[in-house]
Amino acid sequence: MHTPVPRPTSISQPFWDGLRHRRIVVPRCDHCDGWIFYPRRHCPHCCSTALTWRQVSGRATLCSFTIARIPTLPVFAQPAPQNLAIVTLAEGFNMNSALVGVEPDAMRIGMALQPVFDLLDDSGAARLLFTAVDT
Incomplete structure (x- = not known):
């Protein structure tokens, strides 16, 4: 799917x-x-x-998160689990997203994040995800 x-x-x-x-x-x-x-x-x-x-800027920090071990919808079954997040952008506002490339045990409130543009189709449609900043 x-x-x-x-x-x-x-x-x-x-x-x-x-x-x-x-x-x-x-x-x-x-x-x-x-x-x-x-x-x-x-x-x-x-x-x-x-x-x-x-x-x-896209720079953000992790404000809150939950780990969805049961998919929120069948189309989101992989990768499992879903790392659902509220991120605070450097400009001072929050948005809902998900973290990728971060193990659930490594997620920490306040961790530095950077954007990931997840391509969804051949037309260029994308969704905004986040990952840990390389340190």
């Missing part, structure tokens, strides 16, 4: 387009400078609708 390809909405399309080009782009409020993730039409900090998509 293949990993499902996300179906972007009109609001999230720039995020998915960025991943196709191995870039992480996220909306930022032009009024209060707050980062907005998950993408939406207004700033959750000040309610402004003046948002601009901006590239972020």
